Amino acid sequence: MRAAKSAGDLPGNLPGAGIGDAPVYERSTQGIPAAERLDYWREDVLRRMEPREVLTPERPFSARLRRISGRDAELVEHASDGLVADRTAARCARDGWDDIGIDLMIESSHAVLEQQTALKVRPGELHVVDYARPVRVVRSRHRAVGLIVSRARVQDLVGPDLTVLSGVRVPVQGLALLLASHVRTTLQALSSLSAAERGLAVNAATDMACAVLQAHAGTLDADRFAAGFYAAALQLIRRDCSDPSLTPTLVALHLGCSRAALYRAFARQGHSVAASIWAARLERAWAILHRSDHAHLLVSEVAYACGFLDHSTFDRMFKKRYGLSPRDARGQGQQMRAAQMDDL
Incomplete structure (x- = not known):
């Protein structure tokens, strides 16, 4: 079993930058000869999926990738022209990547995810991909973000059998809605964030994502992810604080946790929910x-x-x-x- 590698393990990236630095790695097809772009993207950039076909062969393939490393996870933004990509059983056995990805589709007119079953993917939706299993995607020109978490960490949350998470759609509500919003905000503010702030943002997203996966698998333990609930609660409070009816009870209800668990999450940070709302x-x-x-x-x-x-x-x-x-x-x-x- 191979845990999620840091971006620093990938060919062509800057040497010496560790996870604690929360480096941003960027790749694009700009400057690559048109005839070599798909091969470059397949061999030197993508590590888990293998592009098979470009959907717009009449023009040069164009793509861009950004990767931010955090604790036990990576945040990867991928934008490209339409393509078909897959991960075969042979490739799964050969390369050993077995992470769990939570993908947020941001822009696309047509996209399909095939793992266990075929799902149409719409902008704003969250889906889970198990990279230990074969998977195929068809995407028109698109922009998507994946939070890739180590398999060991996810198994520690929901048990060894991750079938319940493979290729499924996660309802974008409650904590999942806040996770999607947090990921979008992180990418929008990326250029203005320091290395420490990037690391905190990715780690907060990871904690939220782990809680989302646990909730979807029916094994949610809010106390284990107090940091994730705290980060999500702060985001919700900042978003909805203008509503005079916002109370700790409503915050807990939106997050899908008990009020007691929410109070404990804030207490661990030395704060109270009510005081944070007023602040x-x-x-x-x-x-x-x-x-x-x-x-x-x-x-x-x-x-x-x-x-x-x-x-x-x-x-x-x-x-x-x-x-x-x-x-x-x-x-x-x-x-x-x-x-x-x-x-x-």
Whole structure:
């Protein structure tokens, strides 16, 4: 059995960069002679799947790949022209790759995944691929992201038999919805993230993915993935904090865990769920008060837009958090923008 290799094990990548560095490895067909591109992609870039056919032979094949390494996992973004690729039983036996992939299709007009059964893959959907088993994909021009986790880690979660996960569609709801959102956000912000932040983002995605796999297999133990639930909860809170009805109970309900398990996950990080909700609301209010395109809003309207139903409570909590009133914070923002204009 072979565990998931780091990107640094692959030919052509920068030497000496370890998982702790969370390096970003990029490959593309740009600069490769048109007649050699598919062979290059097959032999030097893809490690598990083997391209068999290009669906648009009338034009040169074009593809791009980005890989980020984390703890026990890799986040791989693949974009290319339409192709047919497979992983045969002979290749499975020969190369020993046996990881588990959770794939998110981002863009594609037509895609099919065949493992155990044939599934039509639509943008926004999550699917699980067992690389120890034969698999075939047909994809039009597409962009997809795969989180590849070591088989040993997944078996530790759901048991030795992973048949229940092979080639299945995972409903994009609850924790799976947050996982998909987290992966998208990580890729969008990739150029602005430090190495440490990239590592944290991939590790958080891995913890969420493991919890998703456990839940799909019916063996979910929220306490084992407290870090994943914590990361997912923070993402949900930041997204929905403007809703005044958001409570710890609703957060737990959206994540599919008990309220007690959620409280324990936050306690391990030295935080509380309720305090994190209020903090997210205050941070959103601070950002709005410092933006010129929201200068027309009354302070009371900002409070309401950030989940506060009582203006006096908003004023009191804001001043306690930032040491100045919301009105003074807006004035500070105006002064900072004026100073930036003077420097131009």
